[in-house]
Amino acid sequence: MQQLPLGVRLRERATFDAFVVSPANAHAVSRLQELADGGHGVLWLWGAQGTGRSHLLQAACAAAPVSNRVGYLPLLGLEASGEDLLEGAGSLDLLCLDDLDGRVGGRDFELAMFGAYRAIDEARHALVVAASAPPAALPWALPDLGSRCGAAEVFQLRPLDDAQQEQALRQRASARGLDLPEETLRYLLRRFPRDMTSLGRLLEQIDEASLSAQRRLTVPFVRAIIGDAAGDP
Amino acid sequence: MPTPLTALADTPVDSPLWTRCAQVLAAELPEAHFNTWVRPLQALESDGTLRLLAPNRFAVDWVNANLLTRIGEWLQAEHGAYAPIVTVLVGERRDPAPAAKSPAATALPATARGFGKPAVGIVIGARLNPDTTFETFVVGKSNQLAKAAAQQVGENPGTAYNPLFIYGGVGLGKTHLMHAVGHAIQARKPDARIAYVHSERFVSDMVKALQHNQMNEFKAAYRSLDALLIDDIQFFAGKERSQEEFFHTFNALLEGQQQVILTCDRYPKEVDGLEERLKSRFGWGLTVAIEPPELETCAAILKTKAEATHVTLSDEVALFIAKRIRSNVRELEGALRRVIAHSRFTGEPITLEFTKESLKDLLALQARLVTIENIMRVVAEYYKLRVADLLSPGRSRSLARPRQVAMALAKELTRHSLPEIGDAFGGRDHTTVLHACRRIKALREEDQRIAEDYLNLLRTLTA
Numbered sequence: 001m002q003q004l005p006l007g008v009r010l011r012e013r014a015t016f017d018a019f020v021v022s023p024a025n026a027h028a029v030s031r032l033q034e035l036a037d038g039g040h041g042v043l044w045l046w047g048a049q050g051t052g053r054s055h056l057l058q059a060a061c062a063a064a065p066v067s068n069r070v071g072y073l074p075l076l077g078l079e080a081s082g083e084d085l086l087e088g089a090g091s092l093d094l095l096c097l098d099d100l101d102g103r104v105g106g107r108d109f110e111l112a113m114f115g116a117y118r119a120i121d122e123a124r125h126a127l128v129v130a131a132s133a134p135p136a137a138l139p140w141a142l143p144d145l146g147s148r149c150g151a152a153e154v155f156q157l158r159p160l161d162d163a164q165q166e167q168a169l170r171q172r173a174s175a176r177g178l179d180l181p182e183e184t185l186r187y188l189l190r191r192f193p194r195d196m197t198s199l200g201r202l203l204e205q206i207d208e209a210s211l212s213a214q215r216r217l218t219v220p221f222v223r224a225i226i227g228d229a230a231g232d233p
Numbered sequence: 234m235p236t237p238l239t240a241l242a243d244t245p246v247d248s249p250l251w252t253r254c255a256q257v258l259a260a261e262l263p264e265a266h267f268n269t270w271v272r273p274l275q276a277l278e279s280d281g282t283l284r285l286l287a288p289n290r291f292a293v294d295w296v297n298a299n300l301l302t303r304i305g306e307w308l309q310a311e312h313g314a315y316a317p318i319v320t321v322l323v324g325e326r327r328d329p330a331p332a333a334k335s336p337a338a339t340a341l342p343a344t345a346r347g348f349g350k351p352a353v354g355i356v357i358g359a360r361l362n363p364d365t366t367f368e369t370f371v372v373g374k375s376n377q378l379a380k381a382a383a384q385q386v387g388e389n390p391g392t393a394y395n396p397l398f399i400y401g402g403v404g405l406g407k408t409h410l411m412h413a414v415g416h417a418i419q420a421r422k423p424d425a426r427i428a429y430v431h432s433e434r435f436v437s438d439m440v441k442a443l444q445h446n447q448m449n450e451f452k453a454a455y456r457s458l459d460a461l462l463i464d465d466i467q468f469f470a471g472k473e474r475s476q477e478e479f480f481h482t483f484n485a486l487l488e489g490q491q492q493v494i495l496t497c498d499r500y501p502k503e504v505d506g507l508e509e510r511l512k513s514r515f516g517w518g519l520t521v522a523i524e525p526p527e528l529e530t531c532a533a534i535l536k537t538k539a540e541a542t543h544v545t546l547s548d549e550v551a552l553f554i555a556k557r558i559r560s561n562v563r564e565l566e567g568a569l570r571r572v573i574a575h576s577r578f579t580g581e582p583i584t585l586e587f588t589k590e591s592l593k594d595l596l597a598l599q600a601r602l603v604t605i606e607n608i609m610r611v612v613a614e615y616y617k618l619r620v621a622d623l624l625s626p627g628r629s630r631s632l633a634r635p636r637q638v639a640m641a642l643a644k645e646l647t648r649h650s651l652p653e654i655g656d657a658f659g660g661r662d663h664t665t666v667l668h669a670c671r672r673i674k675a676l677r678e679e680d681q682r683i684a685e686d687y688l689n690l691l692r693t694l695t696a
Contacts, residue, residue, distance in 0.1 A: 071273035073269060077265075086289075088289040143402075191651065192650045
């Protein structure tokens, strides 16, 4: 008989503690922590999927003092309402805009963002942008905004190397209370796309299945849950 | 359409009740929801009501639709019959003496604060940026005329050139000059009322004043200024009501010999959507251009800016950055800040090599991603093979080694899974890829040539 997984589970938290900082990303993370703490500046983080952009933005919100007003806007998930959402956002102590690239080029959106940018800059608050490209590579509709973003502190987030990735995966598994044997860990890293977003999704799937099946996370068990990538590329 | 703002002065800073409620929501909501909808809220507790202030209408609607019930339940459970009533509205709490937080505000007490009695809606513009003065403005051929004119206005506001119209491309220092004049006026007359207002802000403030029936206060506040600095007037284009209002404000100020300084990204006559009468009036004073700086000025700007932060920049490094970042001064300074910050963080000196490394992705604009196909093409070229050779079943060393190098590069430079990489190389097994990666790793340590080949290829692919 299958046990139904309970609604209450250990959740992963997107915090700075849960983020594996590689030397290549150390500077970006340290600047972000300063801004989360109430510092002034404009940070532009860019990198491929799975390099931790969303995680870091959420971590900054979580790390900000409770008395500070902060806001996280995932622009990809809020397609219809970018301009409305940016209204008044310039008054926040820390504004985090995730997945900005899709919205660049839209004049109304950029006007709203320009307003928020100036308000934040004038109040000496903080703006953090995450995107898949640096500002200079995007098709800005407002050169005024493009130029200001181009002069921001731009950091490329680099993917983790193998050892760091192993560490990150282990950390995330244990945050979920999963006991992931060494072989299973290696199996996952060998067989699946090695970015943290994809690996996170796999963990989620495994977590779900293992709760109802009450089984040890052996390689055959995990393979049965998520299918073999070599089999269905 | 901006939504009316509720501004409530001198209210208690924290609501302990809301702080606890937010903790409960943090535990229950997905993290992203919490950060998007709950963290921007501010709370005001008084007389049996808990008012939650959100930045905009959209957020108010979302909280009402998705959280209000839960918040009400929690309050009921905590306080029963004494639970406060919750309302959500657009607004912002003005904490007592918020300006004291910023050093700029204390340094320039008279600048750009609210005029007239009510604080709502008629705070004009922003503070002058303490860093943008004449002293920090680096002069070259491209901007000397504009600076000279601005200095004269700073010395004789209202009489030298009125209005002063500065135009030029983005990031060339128009706003800097404008603020510098503001500082100069302030230095001579500390109680002068100076407001720096971006045109877009003028428009939105005016809309708010209209909505709140405060046009008289709005007009009075602007007309009582000693100097009005209006930035980026191209943003007035197509906004007829704002142009109308600005036209009257502008005339009133000029008549009263109050200084007006305007900036624009182009010559006034060339702005589409701007009324002719405004265009012609803008030309009544002096119109000066700021051109993009020539190379020597760029290098001089970099050296001056570096010195201001106690960093000495060699000519070689200054010229390198100046040559590579030609777009504008703002981005030039952005690049410099980045190099300096990187040097402070790593503790390394700013050499030419270090600078190249720090600006690598900025210079090359490496938005393009390295693909497996790209790797195969570059590797094949390097070893004078065809891509088809890398995909072929052939296992002679002259083919196998380059293939292994390409696989190792694919693993290092892309995020594809090993089975995907194997597949791309003529349908090979993922264990073959794994073997190739291990083999190349070992060979790079033993064999100088392989090590060099690998590095060359890595450089080509990421340069």
